Amino acid sequence: MSHKNPTSRRDFLKLAAASGVALHSGAFANQLLASETLAPGYVPQDGSNKSLVVIFLRGGADHMNVIVPYGDPDYAAHRPTLAMNLESGLIKLDKTFGLHPAMTSLQSLWASGKLAPIVCAGSPHTTRSHFDAQDWMEFGAPGNRGVRDGWLNRYLATTQKKGDSASEFRALGMQELLPRSLRGTYPVLAVPSSLTKKKSSRNLDAFERFYGEGGDMLEGGEMMSGEREDDAAGVVKSGRITIETLRRLQAIIAASEKKNKNATVSGSSYPDSRFGQRLKKIALVLKANEGLEVAGIDYNGWDDHAQEGGAEGNMADRLRDLSTGISAFCQDLGPTLDTTTILVMTEFGRTVKENGNSGTDHGHGGAMFVIGGGVKGGEVHGDWRGLKPENLYQGRDLAVSTDFRDVFNAVLENSLGFEPPSGFFPDYKPNRLKKLF
Amino acid sequence: MRISPNSHRMESMEPRTHDGFPSQDDPAAAPLNDRERAAHLLSRLSYGPRPGETDKVIEIGAEAWLKEQLQDKDPSDPRLASWLSEYQTLALTVKDCAAFTYTERERGKTQTREEQRAERKKRRIPLDEVVWSTALRAVYSDRQATEVMGEFWRNHLNVSFTKGQNIYAAVPHYEAAVLRNNIWGKFPDMLKASAMHPAMLYYLDNHLSRRPPSKQELAEIERKTKRKTGSEERAVEAVQIASQRGLNENYARELLELHTLGVDNYYKQKDVIALAEILTGWTVDGGRKGSQDFVFKASMHVRGDIKLLGKKFPEDQEKGPGQGLSVLKMLGEHKGTADFIAMKMVRFLVADKPSEKLVAKVAKTYRKTKGDLVAMTQTIVESEDFWSRSNYRTKFKTPYEFILSALRVTGADIDRQASIGRYLQEMGQPIYHCDDPTGYYDTADAWLDPGVMALRWEFATDLANSKIRGVKIPDTFYDQIPHDGPPRLWQHHLTKLILPGGAGDRTRAALATVTSEYLDKKKRVPDLYEIGPTLVGLLLGSPEFQQQ
Structure with missing residues (x-):
């Protein structure tokens, strides 16, 4: 595939930073760009390619129906229709916690020490708005309306190396629109589902002239007079990045499919769901070992105000899909899992008491999972303060005992080998979670 | 230097004038010329010009056009009228719609697979009809401003089919009675209608919310x-x-956060709970024999005077919904609501980053007119901001706006089974399927991720080349331009039709190259019907067409 206008990613960044339309102006990354010095670049210490896959459960997944505190003496009373116990098939983690019965496919990851559940993780901010809570979590900046770039995008922008080309494929969102954590100045591809169609590559060629570095009449890379830059500058940039990165991705996936054709890992059966199929594609890219560092994927629908269900039901169905997907993904990755970390998060947990409709309302502390090589799995992380009224946040929710930024920080450091400089998470003093990795 | 007396005339015969864009000397701050003004108005308050419409606006002026748009009578395209007349559920009450889609099952008899399929299909009729009629109206209605603002309110007071089957039969009536009926009315009326509608009560779970038992x-x-x-x-x-059993906070929270005051504006968690208590008993008279309409059930209601936003709301002595109604009235008159609705309308119609000055002006109109949506729209359209060059063609179309404007501008024929839903789905904006109560966002940062252009190019080329089932650009579209003119000018004529505000240099150069390649390769006589679709696909996928 030809690249008529090889363009450095730095140019993209400059363009992107100047536009502020398509690619949000990230104050932090802009600062770095403006000073023309880049933060100490990330060099993989051992030469291996480390990567992080982030799964966001949108809607506020109910902590107590995922990592279930069956051993807490007050649990059952709070959850008359939802409560489960070991007899309901909970996967025992320890004497207090069990995983929801629909998550059996994660059992082997737990047993092999590759799954680390974190209880009562969340934001120091009090909001119970989905939309603020999601934004602030994905921007890594609770309560701060000034930050508009995602924490993962900041990571990519900060570790940007001079002379990198945009076709060097460091990150993707495996869905049509990016998770907010990946939005920002660094150009990240949102992968359209029609990616593999032939006509989609024909279109890339056809529209290159319209979105390329310049029209055919341009010489010396200068804007032609009369170019109304403000009209559609953001669109042009977005289109240009689309062409370059999609071509690269198509090549990677084609090569990986060829390479892995005879080596389909036995036993890794992804669910037919959209989630499962997207994970499968991410695995293909990771196995190609072409430098993918960050992939993001959303899982919608966790706002269980009514008919949440216990061992069976609406939430159980989602948990089953989630778990079989993750489990298949890990098997599929094989040895690549050693250098891959999967982070599962949600914007907040839900009320300790179930509400009047066999559901739960917006709460506070939530569940997180860190899965993969290097993580200290096989034990439950985080501080559980119990379900006595005096220990609940505002008398109704799980209190947050682990700041989600502590987890992000640990993952960046240990999974991606990147030590976030001060200010990376605004107004945050790092608290090292020594036990997580 | 000799200046020919005709030089001005000659200049104006250069191809570029066919596109009607301004002289290159225009400084960035120059006011929009007549053609640009018409193009701008039609891009913001309609889904783009039908053939001849831009010239019409230039002729009658923006004011007259808007006035015409606000008239009740809709002398729409006869095709639209005939399509709408075929729909069975759009004018039904929720009860009639539920009855219409209900399948009687024989007791003690298990359904065959076919019967199950038929039942599911029947239940989905209102879903298909409301989705389809929304799209068809947006493309074909002559009351375009109504359709554009309809989309705004559909998102502001979002309900979604993704919530589940109990909502299906309620949505056609919601669209008609809550939204369309109030688009040019007063916001507090629309708010109240939404609060008392089964679709909203189901969607945000308020129908379940009740006081805990004694x-x-x-x-x-x-x-x-x-x-x-x-x-x-x-x-x-x-x-x-x-x-x-007890409170469900879902609706109370979104009523404050998304429908009226804006997030964490004036209210705290205790207000959410207070409002949830006030709204207990606001439910639906469901069940097979119910009216399927709003009902206040005193038995579910938390009795007593309740303090909300620092103000006491006394219990309704008539055992009716009076307490909740006075809260809705208060919210409808609240400064926070005026500010929030004004900000959202300006963001939608003018710019992703709305000017505070204009927002304040529109909020003032809201307070002065008690939320009159005609007056607010007029305040916006009459503002300097609206017509500023800095807001001209700078707002990124949502997928919905992109697809519908492409269908409209090409005069596409659409039949009922057309598969445009798939494209909306892939681009992330299927009609009436937004899970989040925020509704779909209307700003570029929600839609302009690297990668999304691939989907738009696919749609653009599919549409132009008649590759979308049930959709065709008729020959009459191409018949508008002179076939016998020089083939090199075809691109200019097509540009004028699709981008009435003109194309930038890059796009014109690219189109010229495509035309040249075609003409150089062609041994036969150049054929507009042959090269036309290629050019139209490229124009629809061009950077300029993504903007409004």
Whole structure:
């Protein structure tokens, strides 16, 4: 595939930073760009390619129906229709916690020490708005309306190396629109589902002239007079990045499919769901070992105000899909899992008491999972303060005992080998979670 | 230097004037010329010009056009009228719609697979009809401003089919009675209509929200269960379950956060709970024999005077929904609501980053007119901001706006089975399927991720080349331009039709190259119907067409 206008990613960044339309102006990354010095670049210490896959459960997944505190003496009373116990098939983690019965496919990851559940993780901010809570979590900046770039995008922008080309494929969102954590100045591809169609590559060629570095009449890379830059500058940039990165991705996936054709890992059966199929594609890219560092994927629908269900039901169905997907993904990755970390998060947990409709309302502390090589799995992380009224946040929710930024920080450091400089998470003093990795 | 007396004329015969864009010398701050003004108005308050419409706006002026748009009568395209007349559920009450889609099952008989399929299909009729009629109206209605603002309110007061089947039969009536009926009315009326509509009550769970049972009631439940089952244990269990019944905060929170005041504006968690209590008993008279309409059930209501936003709301002495109604009235008159609705309308119609000055002006109109949506729209359209060059063609179309404007500008024929839903789905904006109560966002940062252009190019080329089932750009579209003119000018004529505000240099150069390649390769006579679709696909996928 030809690249008529090889363009450095730095140019993209400059363009992107100047536009502020398509690619949000990230104050932090802009600062770095403006000073023309880049933060100490990330060099993989051992030469291996480390990567992080982030799964966001949108809607506020109910902590107590995922990592279930069956051993807490007050649990059952709070959850008359939802409560489960070991007899309901909970996967025992320890004497207090069990995983929801629909998550059996994660059992082997737990047993092999590759799954680390974190209880009562969340934001120091009090909001119970989905939309603020999601934004602030994905921007890594609770309560701060000034930050508009995602924490993962900041990571990519900060570790940007001079002379990198945009076709060097460091990150993707495996869905049509990016998770907010990946939005920002660094150009990240949102992968359209029609990616593999032939006509989609024909279109890339056809529209290159319209979105390329310049029209055919341009010489010396200068804007032609009369170019109304403000009209559609953001669109042009977005289109240009689309062409370059999609071509690269198509090549990677084609090569990986060829390479892995005879080596389909036995036993890794992804669910037919959209989630499962997207994970499968991410695995293909990771196995190609072409430098993918960050992939993001959303899982919608966790706002269980009514008919949440216990061992069976609406939430159980989602948990089953989630778990079989993750489990298949890990098997599929094989040895690549050693250098891959999967982070599962949600914007907040839900009320300790179930509400009047066999559901739960917006709460506070939530569940997180860190899965993969290097993580200290096989034990439950985080501080559980119990379900006595005096220990609940505002008398109704799980209190947050682990700041989600502590987890992000640990993952960046240990999974991606990147030590976030001060200010990376605004107004945050790092608290090292020594036990997580 | 000799200046030809005709030089001005000659200049104006250069191809570029065919596109009607301004002279290159225009400084960035120059006011929009007539053609640009017309193009701008039609791009913001319609889904783009039908053939001849831009010239019409230039002729009659923006004011007259808007006035015409606000008239009740819709002398729409006869095709639209005939399509709409075929729909069966759009004018039904929720009760009639539920009855219409209900399948009687024979007792004790298991359904065959075909019967199950037929039942599912029948239940989905209102879903398909409301989705389709929304799209068809957006493309073909002559009351374009109504369709554009309809989309705004559809998102502001979002309900979604993704919530589940109980909502299906309620949405056609919601679209008609809550939204369309109030688009040019007063916001507080629309708000109240939404609050009392089954679609919203189901969507945000308020139909379930109730006061927790009293001790007496629990004792009654215990007694009854024991008598019925003879089991002490079952009775205790039943009491436990019943004692959990209670408030559901979902609607109360979004009513404050998304429908009126804006997030964490003026209210705290305790206000959310207070409002949830006030709205207990606001439910739907459901069940097979119910009216399927709003009903206030005093038995579910938390009785008593309740303080909300520092103000006391006394219990309705008539045992009706009076307490909630006075809260809605207060919210409709609240400064926070005026500010929030004004900000959203300006963001939608003018710029992703709305000017505070204009927002304040529109909020003032809101307060002065008690939320009159015609007056607010007029304040916006009459503002300097609206016509500023800095807001000209700078707003990124949502996928919905992109697809519908492409269909409209090409005069596409659409039949009922057309598969444009798939494209909306892939681009992330299927009609009436936004899970989040925020509705779909209307700003570029929500839609302009690297990668999304691939989907738009696919749609653009599919549409232009008649590759979308049930959709065709008719030959009459191409017949508008002179076939016998020089083929090199075809691109200019097509540009004028699709981008009335003109194309930038890059796009014109690219189109010229495509035309040249075609003409150089062609041994036969150049054929507009042959090269036309290629050019149209490229124009629809061009950077300029993504903007409004």
